[in-house]
Amino acid sequence: MKRTIAALIMLAGATGATGWIVAAPDPRPADSLAAHQPDIENGKRLYTASGCLSCHLPAKDDTAADRSLPSGGHELHTPAGTLYPPNITPDPETGIGGWTDIQFVNAVKLGISPEGEHFLPAFPYSSYTHMSDADVLDIKAYIDTLAPVKAANKAPALPLGLPVEPIMRRGLGIWKMAAFEPTPFQPDPSKDEVWNRGAYLVTGPGHCGECHTPRNLVMAMDTSRWLAGGPHPEGIGNVPSLRGLKERGRYKDANDLATALEFGETLGYDKMSSGGMAAVQTNMSKLPAEDRLAIATYLMNLD
Amino acid sequence: MNSRLATVSRTLGLGFAAVALSATVAFAGPIEDRQQAMKNVGKAMGQLAAIAKKEAAFDAAVVKSAGDTIAENVKTFKALFPEDSKDGPPETWAKAEIWGNMDDFNKKADESEAAAMAMAAVTEEANFMPAMGALGGSCKACHENYRRPKE
Numbered sequence: 001m002k003r004t005i006a007a008l009i010m011l012a013g014a015t016g017a018t019g020w021i022v023a024a025p026d027p028r029p030a031d032s033l034a035a036h037q038p039d040i041e042n043g044k045r046l047y048t049a050s051g052c053l054s055c056h057l058p059a060k061d062d063t064a065a066d067r068s069l070p071s072g073g074h075e076l077h078t079p080a081g082t083l084y085p086p087n088i089t090p091d092p093e094t095g096i097g098g099w100t101d102i103q104f105v106n107a108v109k110l111g112i113s114p115e116g117e118h119f120l121p122a123f124p125y126s127s128y129t130h131m132s133d134a135d136v137l138d139i140k141a142y143i144d145t146l147a148p149v150k151a152a153n154k155a156p157a158l159p160l161g162l163p164v165e166p167i168m169r170r171g172l173g174i175w176k177m178a179a180f181e182p183t184p185f186q187p188d189p190s191k192d193e194v195w196n197r198g199a200y201l202v203t204g205p206g207h208c209g210e211c212h213t214p215r216n217l218v219m220a221m222d223t224s225r226w227l228a229g230g231p232h233p234e235g236i237g238n239v240p241s242l243r244g245l246k247e248r249g250r251y252k253d254a255n256d257l258a259t260a261l262e263f264g265e266t267l268g269y270d271k272m273s274s275g276g277m278a279a280v281q282t283n284m285s286k287l288p289a290e291d292r293l294a295i296a297t298y299l300m301n302l303d
Numbered sequence: 304m305n306s307r308l309a310t311v312s313r314t315l316g317l318g319f320a321a322v323a324l325s326a327t328v329a330f331a332g333p334i335e336d337r338q339q340a341m342k343n344v345g346k347a348m349g350q351l352a353a354i355a356k357k358e359a360a361f362d363a364a365v366v367k368s369a370g371d372t373i374a375e376n377v378k379t380f381k382a383l384f385p386e387d388s389k390d391g392p393p394e395t396w397a398k399a400e401i402w403g404n405m406d407d408f409n410k411k412a413d414e415s416e417a418a419a420m421a422m423a424a425v426t427e428e429a430n431f432m433p434a435m436g437a438l439g440g441s442c443k444a445c446h447e448n449y450r451r452p453k454e
Contacts, residue, residue: 263439
């Protein structure tokens with residue numbers, strides 16, 4: 001926490017005249033998108049795998065809200081302060097109804113808003129950036145089928161009263177230079193299709209690394225310790241390592257882990273509920289069995 | 304051994320047992336007690352999970368005893384989270400939110416106990432999986448909000 005605050009102060013301080021220019025968001029142009037016929041079913045699948053709703057839930061005390069819709073406002077405690085993930089229903093005024101395809105892709109894959117601001121990296125674009133354009137556009141097509149909800153967004157509360165505006169406009173651009181790698185997912189040709197599907201789901205949409213990979217000094221996922229566990233991002237205990245699950249006797253095999261992801265504590269798998277994992281497991285239970293098995297196959301083969 | 308010596312040694316033995324027993328009671332705090340109760344629940348859940356995963360055959364006697372064990376142990380939870388047991392030692396994975404939401408916490412414990420009793424009452428295999436879903440779901444509902452991830 002202290003380190004994070006220090007890093008944020010350094011970020012703010014480093015936002016000098018030079019920084020102001022180089023830290024400007026650099027979105028992709030619309031013509032960088034290949035023509036795409038959206039697949040709404042695939043969009044729903046990826047929306048679920050990405051856990052969009054789990055963060056973009058309505059606020060807890062908003063009892064009138066439909067909790068199956070991502071109208072935002074749910075409190076998220078992060079090392080960078082208290083955030084209120086925004087409304088991503090297709091409401092044109094308060095949601096993302098008016099967004100173009102390229103605006104959505106820039107938001108999800110590069111963390112850049114249509115207004116040219118950097119999103120705070122609690123929005124896991126550091127992982128989503130590894131998704132294919134096609135999958136991201138399918139998610140948009142699925143979101144466009146949801147009921148629009150009018151719900152205004154709430155500004156984040158950063159620690160020490162740090163100003164939101166300059167950080168989102170530029171400060172985070174400096175962070176991105178140090179910590180953000182927008183590289184497409186690279187399949188490993190030496191592994192089979194199931195393993196590669198699992199690797200893609202875990203690395204990209206599933207954004208498992210955001211919690212299960214420890215962070216380095218600039219608060220980027222430390223890929224040399226990929227999925228090796230570490231302090232919980234909300235500061236409550238530790239996130240378990242996903243390496244050596246087999247050797248450590250956590251799960252017997254990929255089928256066992258796939259069953260755990262499907263049923264969680266319903267079948268007595270008591271590691272599937274704490275620290276936010278309950279919502280993840282609920283999402284996993286809604287995926288096709290082949291995706292759960294792919295995820296489990298990839299994870300069980302991490303040394 | 305004459306009878307007097309036998310009486311003395313018996314008395315001594317009883318005395319030692321009493322001391323040992325009171326020592327156990329005196330040294331175990333609510334954190335140890337609830338962790339032991341959780342372990343008992345976990346062990347019984349393991350028996351039920353084996354049936355659910357078809358690693359063991361459905362056995363109404365096992366289901367009853369496991370359900371009873373879970374209900375008895377969950378029943379004790381509400382008394383095992385006093386105000387002064389937020390922090391260890393020993394290390395505890397209980398989240399501070401428990402003490403800010405005691406009514407909800409107790410309600411969830413009651414729901415879990417009821418689900419365990421319903422499980423204990425299952426005699427037909429057809430009713431087992433729904434009971435298992437409700438029971439496991441009640442564990443999840445509480446752990447989701449009130450337990451820190453460990454490891």
